Amino acid sequence: MDAVLAADDLRKSYGDVEALSGVSLSVAEGEVFGLIGPNGAGKTTLVRALTGTTAVDSGSAAILGRDPTEVDRQRLGVLPQEFRPAGRLSARELVAYYAGLYDDARDPDAVLDEVGLADAADTWYENLSGGQQRRACIALTLVNDPDVLFLDEPTTGIDPAGRRSLWGLVEDLAAGGTTVFLTSHSMEEIERLADRVGLLNAGGLVTVGEPDDLVAEYGGESRLVVRTDGDADAALGSVSLPAALDATVSGDGITVHGVGPRDIGDVVAAFDDAGVVYESLVWKQPGLEEVYLSLTGEQFEAARPAAAAAAGGDR
Template identity: 60%
Template sequence: MDETATDAAVDAPADGATPGGPAADPVVVGEGIRKSYGGVDALDGVDLDVAAGEVFGLIGPNGAGKTTLVRALTGTTEAEGDLRVFGAPPRDVDPARIGLLPQSFDPPARLTARELVDYYGGLYDAARDTESVLEDVGMADDADAWYETLSGGQKRRTCVATAVVNDPDLLFLDEPTTGIDPAGRRAIHRLIERLAAGGTTVFLTSHAMDEVERLTDRVALLRDGRVIAVGAPDRLVSEHGGAPRLDATLADPTTDATVEAVASGVRERLGGEPTVEATDDGLRVRGVRPEDIGDAVAALDAAGVAFDSLSWSEPSLEDVYLRLTGEEYARRGDGGLPDEGVGRGRRAADGATPDGGDR
């Protein structure tokens, strides 16, 4: 891992003065949030704020503390520190103003998708029309199927519907598109965009970096229970994403001699200090601008390197994630953390099972 990059990210200020950054009176505020399970600190002094109408993303490795942070902010688990939602402690907020989709949510299986949305809508004095909500999540055609017969993606879309049926002012979505096919993901993305355009504040956690990059105004990266970087996705990519790269899939195994020969040729043709490294299936040349691709290919040819395919790409939020967390992540401690035994928010349906998943 690049410790210099990590240190710089820790010191980077939030985007409070930039468009899309937090307003003077944030909807969500957390200062010094801490939560421990035994000897493991799930949250270790987290600070954050989320503005009204903002789509705020939270990313990080499994075990980083994302789900625990969502639970703390929604009042489904106790945590130390100053936590305020709409200016009040999370448990004092009117539940009708909050929508929550936990990472794990198992509603009664012998109800149809329509009946489930009707049920959760009935918990509130004013709720959205069930049919329009089912349409929003792409479940209108399967509304009368029992939940237990639905595919994993259809179940997840139904769960999203139960989280938005009360038309919340603040919506927490913990991995909303897990297991959903591309068409279903697009439907959920469009729904999030419409909600945000209408003034709903959205707090989104996801392992899909393309999803976070597309949807969020700002994103915080959580590692070992601490926020190590926060900002607009394009700013984080610019500061920590690294250089554009050219990936070559080679016909023969990559050797140290191959890497050195290509590196020498690339430096000769491009100047500067482009980096050449071995990958699982070939080579990666970092620092190749679009206009330099031809020279990089010439360096491969001059080194006698045969390749099956080439691909060029600019850095993305995934590169930021990998650079600041490391490509391999070891969980802290010798074991996992216990599930907390909470269902879907503060109004779990009868038969709902504990909300497990990422800490």
């Protein structure tokens, strides 16, 4: 079947800044497409181009087979990154107001209940907490029961339990056939929700794929990080690791590289046999965060050992 969302060579510049440098993608019905990328990568610009709220310089986009400016708004839900509805309406009044904009809207109280705001339905928007305000905004995007839902950083400011319940809501919507285009800086959110992920960097889509495939291709190795009580170099020198494995010492402690799930027992036994006393032992599997860091060239990982080494030096 045709793609629900399609972009073909979208280009958009603001003066000298190339916010989109030729982006093409397609999203199928019921798919959750996760868009990640550093600040300023062009994510919001891409959402705006796909929803017809900004004009592109060249290229084309389509939603449900139509130009984004011509698509039936009843079928779209859009949660922008910045959204400030009227402050002196209660959550229920706001949702009811937005419901009134559509021919066939859902019951406002059912929507408020779905986003966890039933108990705050009578509170003015401006008196809701930041996380509750974000939930109210999500409710406004759901009131028309959209077929295609754009969520630009939906859970920013929402507490962990609230995030999880909204993730469940997105999963239910997708299971019911809603197509979701989600941008987020939370790799946990994207890993949990996205069927496919696109990584945007400096206006270009660097890669698109299923999370597991991206992790297998770009995530790097699994590793075991051992923080010792004393001299990490001396501790490592005393350990006889299984032949196929090697290790390095950094501010994080001893990192044993390439440790698969079945190697963990042998490696721990090798440290125990050498009498190494350790503070902590953490097995780290690569995830989307490692994919993101390796493909964007960001230095987050490199900064941590230095900070840890500085802290360790005080002892």
